[in-house]
Amino acid sequence: MFRNGIAVIGLGYxxxxxxxxxxxxxxxxxxxxxxxxxxSEINAGRVPIVEPDLDEAIEEAVTSxxxxxxxxxxxxxxxxxxxxxxxxxxxxxxxxYIRSATEAIAPRLRGGEVVILExxxxxxxxxxxxxxxxxxxxDLRLPHQSERPDVHxxxxxxxxxxxxxxxxxxxNDRVVGGLTPACAERxxxxxxxxxxxxxxxTDATSAEMAxxxxxxxxxxxxxxxxxxxxxxxELGLDVWEVIRLANRHPRVNILNPGPGVGGxxxxxxxxxxxxxxxxxxxxxxxxxxxxxxxxxxxxxxxxGALSELGAxxxxxxxxxxxxxxxxxxxxxxxxxxxxxGITEQLANDLPGAxxxxxxxxxxxxxxxxxGRANVFAAEVSYAVHEADVVLLLVDHHAFKxxxxxxxxxxxxxxxxxxxx
Ligand code: SAJ
Numbered sequence: 001m002f003r004n005g006i007a008v009i010g011l012g013y014x015x016x017x018x019x020x021x022x023x024x025x026x027x028x029x030x031x032x033x034x035x036x037x038x039x040s041e042i043n044a045g046r047v048p049i050v051e052p053d054l055d056e057a058i059e060e061a062v063t064s065x066x067x068x069x070x071x072x073x074x075x076x077x078x079x080x081x082x083x084x085x086x087x088x089x090x091x092x093x094x095x096x097y098i099r100s101a102t103e104a105i106a107p108r109l110r111g112g113e114v115v116i117l118e119x120x121x122x123x124x125x126x127x128x129x130x131x132x133x134x135x136x137x138x139d140l141r142l143p144h145q146s147e148r149p150d151v152h153x154x155x156x157x158x159x160x161x162x163x164x165x166x167x168x169x170x171x172n173d174r175v176v177g178g179l180t181p182a183c184a185e186r187x188x189x190x191x192x193x194x195x196x197x198x199x200x201x202t203d204a205t206s207a208e209m210a211x212x213x214x215x216x217x218x219x220x221x222x223x224x225x226x227x228x229x230x231x232x233x234e235l236g237l238d239v240w241e242v243i244r245l246a247n248r249h250p251r252v253n254i255l256n257p258g259p260g261v262g263g264x265x266x267x268x269x270x271x272x273x274x275x276x277x278x279x280x281x282x283x284x285x286x287x288x289x290x291x292x293x294x295x296x297x298x299x300x301x302x303x304g305a306l307s308e309l310g311a312x313x314x315x316x317x318x319x320x321x322x323x324x325x326x327x328x329x330x331x332x333x334x335x336x337x338x339x340x341g342i343t344e345q346l347a348n349d350l351p352g353a354x355x356x357x358x359x360x361x362x363x364x365x366x367x368x369x370x371g372r373a374n375v376f377a378a379e380v381s382y383a384v385h386e387a388d389v390v391l392l393l394v395d396h397h398a399f400k401x402x403x404x405x406x407x408x409x410x411x412x413x414x415x416x417x418x419x420x
Pocket of ligand 1: 120158159160161162218255259264265327
């Protein structure tokens with residue numbers, strides 16, 4: 001079944017762990033990426049991203065000869081597409097990476113292959129790949145044209161949580177949606193080699209929508225918590241206490257308010273649903289807007305605290321400690337991070353203030369903060385000691401040890417409820 005090997009296209013947070021999982025089953029995998037540096041790093045057994053236990057797994061895969069990477073798509077029995085699906089300026093999905101991957105696969109097809117899309121995608125994308133392949137290879141029968149196609153096509157959305165990928169890639173249940181039931185069966189065979197969770201077969205569009213629904217569910221629930229935080233603030237209540245009490249009801253489980261929703265999944269995927277049904281997706285759109293507005297609210301709170309301290313409008317002579325830059329706790333990933341966005345905004349709006357940025361998981365300030373006259377990388381104790389305003393942006397383990405004594409006399413804005 002896997003005679004000609006497996007080609008994984010896109011060697012990022014999903015593609016690379018999938019290569020590791022497959023090679024651990026003794027399968028031969030060819031990794032493909034457009035980035036030559038990524039390819040040479042992987043061929044040297046090194047991992048260009050930070051994820052627990054991934055380095056050892058990739059090193060082992062490369063030294064055993066089961067994983068090899070290149071910039072060209074080889075002939076294979078299975079093609080697995082794990083490329084990014086960002087959105088364009090107007091929140092419309094950008095399928096150009098999927099289109100490029102399809103174009104690279106098309107000339108390699110001989111008949112009998114299975115093509116699986118793992119990238120999170122708007123409803124109808126798997127069918128679109130089938131249509132693109134039909135244009136590129138009119139000699140082949142594709143599953144949107146025939147019940148007995150030459151090439152099988154399915155969607156199996158990735159569901160792993162950054163920070164726990166090497167656990168969840170095995171243990172999570174997987175949804176496998178085929179353009180035909182036989183497509184789903186063929187694709188499921190690949191996942192049965194390494195997934196210990198259940199494999200749920202369905203059609204491709206339901207699988208696409210299920211994945212978007214999962215992340216939208218979380219986004220809407222975080223928006224609920226964030227709205228609650230703002231209501232409680234207006235009423236002079238502690239939102240964490242209110243949530244703690246409400247969550248003791250057997251059917252209530254409110255998520256945590258925070259400075260906004262970051263990462264490249266939950267803040268993006270709901271827009272794909274909105275783009276598919278703009279008139280209907282009102283709650284989903286409002287949730288997105290609520291979460292996107294959160295960083296601005298936090299910036300205003302900091303400015304309010306500064307004015308209470310008597311600082312001028314440009315923050316003159318005030319020191320602000322920004323604790324955490326990552327998009328969530330205990331990871332080094334700064335992509336789409338509300339914490340980073342807030343720190344940048346404070347640096348822009350308050351040129352007279354000194355901003356001490358603390359991020360224990362990175363070795364240097366990110367480019368967007370580096371070289372600014374009013375921003376300095378700092379270690380946590382020093383930053384807190386120097387600060388007039390302590391702004392907790394990420395609930396990193398490394399910040400938990402701070403005590404009320406350390407924070408005494410400071411204006412404290414704890415966006416994560418870490419110290420309550
Ligand atoms: N956040 C809150 N409050 C909460 C939970 C999260 O403000 O109660 C914030 C986080 O701080 C972070 C953002 O939301 O900024 C997203 O974090 P997350 O841990 O909820 O999710 P991701 O983006 O790391 O991973 C999600 C996961 N999806 C779901 O849990 C439904 C993961 O399983 C998916 O594979 C991943 O998106 C993806 O790639 O789609």
